[in-house]
Amino acid sequence: MSDGDYDYLIKFLALGDSGVGKTSFLYQYTDGKFNSKFITTVGIDFREKRVVYKSTGPDGSSGKGQKIHMQLWDTAGQERFRSLTTAFFRDAMGFLLLFDLTNEQSFLNVRNWMSQLQIHAYCENPDIVLCGNKCDLSDQRAVSEDEARELAEKYGIPYFETSAANGQNVNQAVDVLLDLIMKRMERCVDKSWIPDGTVRANGNTNADLSESPDKSKCTC
Amino acid sequence: MIDLSHLTEEEQEAIMTVLSRDAELKRAEEERIRYFFFINLKYFTGEWFYEAKSSRHMDKIHGSELILASIKRRKSALGEILNQQLLIMSNKDTCFDKTFLVQMLNYIDKSDQQVQAKTKQELRLSSQTTSPNGEKDDSITKVLDWFSRSTDSSNWLNNNDEKITKSSSDVHNQLNTEATGKSHVPIEIHKQQDTLATAPPPLEDNSNENQHAKISHLKSFWEKSNSGNKIFISKSITSSDKESKTSKDEEHRDSQSTASIHNDMGVHKDVTNQEKTDKTQQKETHSMLQSLTAPGIQLEKISTAPLFAPTIQPNGISQVVEHIQSEEINKKEKRIPESQVQAKDNLESDKLVHLKPNGQISPKVQIYGSNEDMNRRNYGDRSPKSAPIKDKSPVLNRHVGAQDVPLKDKERIKHLKSFWEQERAKTGYIVKTRADLKSTSAKLNKRHMSKSVPSFLQKELSGSVMTMYSGDFGSVEVQGTIHFSIHYVQKLREFHIFVAQCKDLATVDPKRGRSDPYVKSYLVPDKANLGKRKTSVKKKTHNPVFNEILRYRVRMEYLKTQTLILSVWHHDTFGKNSFLGEIDVDLSKWDFDHTQMNYLALKARTYPTLTLPNCRGEMRIAIRYVPQIVGPNSGEIHIWVKECKNLPMIRATIDPYVKCFVLPDTSKKSRQKTRVLRGTTDPVFNHTMVYDGIRQADLTEACVELTVLDRDRLATNLLGGLRLGAGTGRSYGSLVDWMDSTAYEVALWDRMMASPNEWVEDVLPLRWLHSTKTTSK
Structure with a gap:
């Protein structure tokens, strides 16, 4: 699969409590399939996917398509693998934090996961997308959408109600995360020494980009 | 390190499988990036252009610089330039200086006595103040005197073809101008001059001396001075080196900022190979003409020679032949007839430039001596295009065609690549060894590197420093x-x-x-x-x-x-x-x-400290001999390799393992190995090896040779070893070099023999094992 014919290698990591649906979520994203059997992940695993990313410029124009090779790390939620999985946090550029909408405890643990990320990720404020998974099980829902959104807003991260079973919002969540990463990359690359006319990741040239306000603290 | 001992074997295996998949992906990514960089670097740095240009224009001079030089040459005053240059060069009182001086003085217009006098004065002063060698002082003043007295037409030097000398001085002006324009060049020259100076023969202050005597004096003067004079101009290569380093950084377990540019230099290889015959010294110029080259041009090697190497003609006419390394653009000039140029046996050049009456320089080929290098550099009479620089060596070619990559660009590219890597520290699991990358990059190099890729891109530190160890x-x-x-x-x-x-x-x-x-x-x-x-x-x-x-x-x-x-x-x-x-x-x-x-x-x-005791680390080992249990030939030696400590770091990370043979049996059957532990100088093996069929009598003839090796992907390197045995120097009657156990090793072996069935343990210092044939994989 990795034939080198891509423009960027982007690494994401899915984390969250055991059983929230991380593996299924990624499997749905990469293969479009769902397996309801529960097989706990042994420590760590990853899947790969090749996508084309087209950014939208500040004026809404669509940029050149970039071939992205995504490496999606799937971590075990179980406690006993915690030390192992935490070690992988530093390698990911973006995170998919999942919780189970039918399991309140998994939602409450989101705070813990967030603080883990703050400590172990590559920087203090990495790009994260919060996903309330299993939204198809509406009658078993234990976490309201509002409180979930509220939490997401508190952290300043996007929130999606997803379903690995029927694929709802799975692609969107990952696409948003990818977009965040690509935009962050843009900002962090020093503009000063890129010659004018160089086509950037989003397809714009130096001349196109105006001074974008640096919202997120870029630690690079 | 993370303690993962709570995981089951199966779980660890499953995780290992995942990790190896990740390693594959990483490898592919590395290759991709390297390729990307090399290709794109070409565009960013204009390399594509300079490559194409160099195939046509062997020189590296930009058109604008040529014009500038030409204009400047006309403008500047002869004397002033010479003055400057002489002052700089005379700071070190070397024979080169004298050589140079002679030339310079020769070129000073006879009528320009004032300048001449002033120059000499300053030279005298500077040489007096800075020269540490009184003798040399004398000689320089002698030279000055000699020439000042003989600036009339009886001076054999002045019998030169006036035009030629003038033009050579013009050239020199040109050079000087450029040289002074680039301030670091002349300074480098003077600093790096060879002070191996032999005093010229005392020159008679006698203008009545006949020409022949003068010539012979000067002849010997030149010859002596040529024995050690070197000038060279070096230009810095500001480029940091290989991209490969940046990717390697990622793999270093303990690397910190992986985007840091390594300090070491780019290519060190010589651009020109100055072969010399046994008799001759080199007289290649290096030339200040180098300074005419575009600022971006890097020339790694500095060829050395006195700037002007006069040839002495039998008819007393000396010809100044200037050797330059790079061609000048002008090709149309007629050449000085060959008869005027004497091939001295101490002249060697790849290219001779003859000074034209009108001050232009043309490339001319002279082949002196018979070495093949020079033949290779036979450019042929008129066309720089046929210059065989390309054929000579890829290294030379690269240098010649190479352009410097402004550091800024390289930084930027690095940033592009390593944006994420900057944030990362070491990964939590096994990383590839540097050897993996080396082979990858080597592969990549072969695949993508053409001769014309700048050397700094291809640079990999030549070889290893393994010989040191x-x-x-x-x-x-x-x-x-x-x-x-x-x-x-x-x-x-x-x-x-x-x-x-x-x-x-x-x-x-x-x-x-x-x-x-x-x-x-x-x-x-x-x-x-x-x-x-x-x-x-x-x-x-x-x-x-x-x-x-x-x-x-x-x-x-x-x-x-x-x-x-x-x-x-x-x-x-x-x-x-x-x-x-x-x-x-x-x-x-x-x-x-x-x-x-x-x-x-x-x-x-002088053996590096690794041969001192305990500098290759130590091994904790336990052995026991189990005498025959069943039958006469069934005794066993048990070797329990426990751990090693302080293994020598011959690489940034070492991957040690232990191999064991029971000599004299070097067959595969006798070979046992522990597993390879990655990235540690204190590996804990806890590995027991059993050798059976050892009789009591064999214990005094056999030797357990343990080697701690570093598993590099391409090579296996010996870190240290032990030979446990009786240390008698003989085995089964023959002298062997592997029965060389040290006192410690013998002591342990003796203890083992003395207490059968019982483990005896010791911590033994590892040592270098000479002539071990057992370091193959």
Whole structure:
């Protein structure tokens, strides 16, 4: 699969409590399939996917398509693998934090996961997308959408109600995360020494980009 | 380290599988990035253009610079320029200076007495104040006197073709202008001059001396002066080196900022190979014409020669022949008839430039001597296009065609690539070894590198510094001396070692009576992993003249913590290179103001500290002998390799494992190995090996040879070993070199024999095992 014919290698990591649906979520994203059997992940695993990313410029124009090779790390939620999985946090550029909408405890643990990320990720404020998974099980829902959104807003991260079973919002969540990463990359690359006319990741040239306000603290 | 002992075997295996998949992906990514960089670098740096240009225009001069030089030449006053130049060059009172002086004085217009006088005055003063050698002072003033007195037409020098001299002075102006325009160049010249100066013969202050006598005096003067004069111009290569380093960074377990640019230099290889015959010294110019080249051009090697090497004609007309390395653009000029140029046996050149009456320079080929290098550089009469620089060597070609990559661009590219890597620290699991990357990059290099890719892109530190750690130095008796000088160029932050020559080296190959020496430099301890630098190989000589600069891009602070080792080796095409001697210089005690030539006698190998006891680490090991249980031949030796500590870090990370043989049995059956532990100098193996069929009688004849090896992907390197045995030097009646157990090893072995069935344990220092045949994989 990795034939080198891509423009960027982007690494994401899915984390969250055991059983929230991380593996299924990624499997749905990469293969479009769902397996309801529960097989706990042994420590760590990853899947790969090749996508084309087209950014939208500040004026809404669509940029050149970039071939992205995504490496999606799937971590075990179980406690006993915690030390192992935490070690992988530093390698990911973006995170998919999942919780189970039918399991309140998994939602409450989101705070813990967030603080883990703050400590172990590559920087203090990495790009994260919060996903309330299993939204198809509406009658078993234990976490309201509002409180979930509220939490997401508190952290300043996007929130999606997803379903690995029927694929709802799975692609969107990952696409948003990818977009965040690509935009962050843009900002962090020093503009000063890129010659004018160089086509950037989003397809714009130096001349196109105006001074974008640096919202997120870029630690690079 | 993370404690994952709570995981089951199966779980660990499953995780390992995932990790290996990740490693694959990483590898592919590395290759992709490397390829990307090399290709894109071409565009970013304009390399694509300069490559194409160099195939047509061998010189590197931009059109604008040529015009500028031409204009300047007309404008500047002869005297002033000469003045400046002479002052600079006379700071070091070397024979080169005198050579130069003679030329300069010769060119000074006879009528321009004032300038002449002034120049001489200043020279005298400067030479008096700065020259450490009184004799040299005298000689320079003598020269001055000699020439001042003979500036009339009786001076044989002035019998020159006036036009020629004038034009050569014009050229020199041109050069000087450019040189002074680039301020670091002349300074470098004077600093790096060889102070090996022999005083010229005392010149009679007698204008009545007949011409012949003068000629012969001067002849000897030139010859002597040519014995050691070197000028060279070095330009810095500001480019940091290989991209491969950046990708390697990612793999270093403990690397910190992976985007940092390594300090070491780019290519050190010589651009030109100055072969010399036994009789001759080099007289290639280097030329200030180099300074005419575009600022971006980097020329790694500095060829050396006095700037002007006059030839003495039998008819008393001397011709100044200027050797330059790069061609000038002008080709239309007629050449000075060959008859006027005498091929002296001490002249060697790849290209001669004859000075034209109108001051233009044209390339002209002269082949002196018979060495093949020069033949290769036979450019042919008129067309620079046919210049065989390309054919000569990829290295040379690269240098010639190479453009410097402004540091800024390289930084940017690095950023693009390593945006994420910057944030990362080490990964939590096994990383590839550097060897993996090396092979990858080597593959990539082969795949994508053409001859014309700039050297800094292709640079991989040539070879390894493994020879430093090997104990096998051949059996050559060390003799001879090495002449070198050291110079730290503050402005470029570079450490230069000018290797002039070696004298009286040992003969490696007694059969054929030849040595093909080269000089290698490295720093110890090389925490920055700068690696070694090598000169070219001079074939079949015991007195090789290199005149090459080996450089390191380092800060002075780091240098002061290092010891420089210059070692001379004989290059064997087929086998292992043989050690011919070395010297070491403790840079912490070195006076960096001393940039003169040093002549040191070569020493035999000063073993690096790795041969001191306990510097290869130690092994905790337990052994026991179980006497025959069933039948007469069933005794067993049990060897419990527990752990090692403080293994030598011959690489940034080592992957040790232990291999065991029971000598004299070197068959595969006798070989047992532990697993390879990654990235540790204190591996805990806890591995027990059992050898059966050992009778009691065998215990005094056999030897358990344990070697701790470093599993590098391409090679296996011996870290250290033990030989447990009786240490008698004999096995089954024959003298063998592996029954060489040390006292400790013998003691343990004795304890084992004395207490059968019981474990005896000890911590033994590892040592270098000579002639171990068991270090193959």
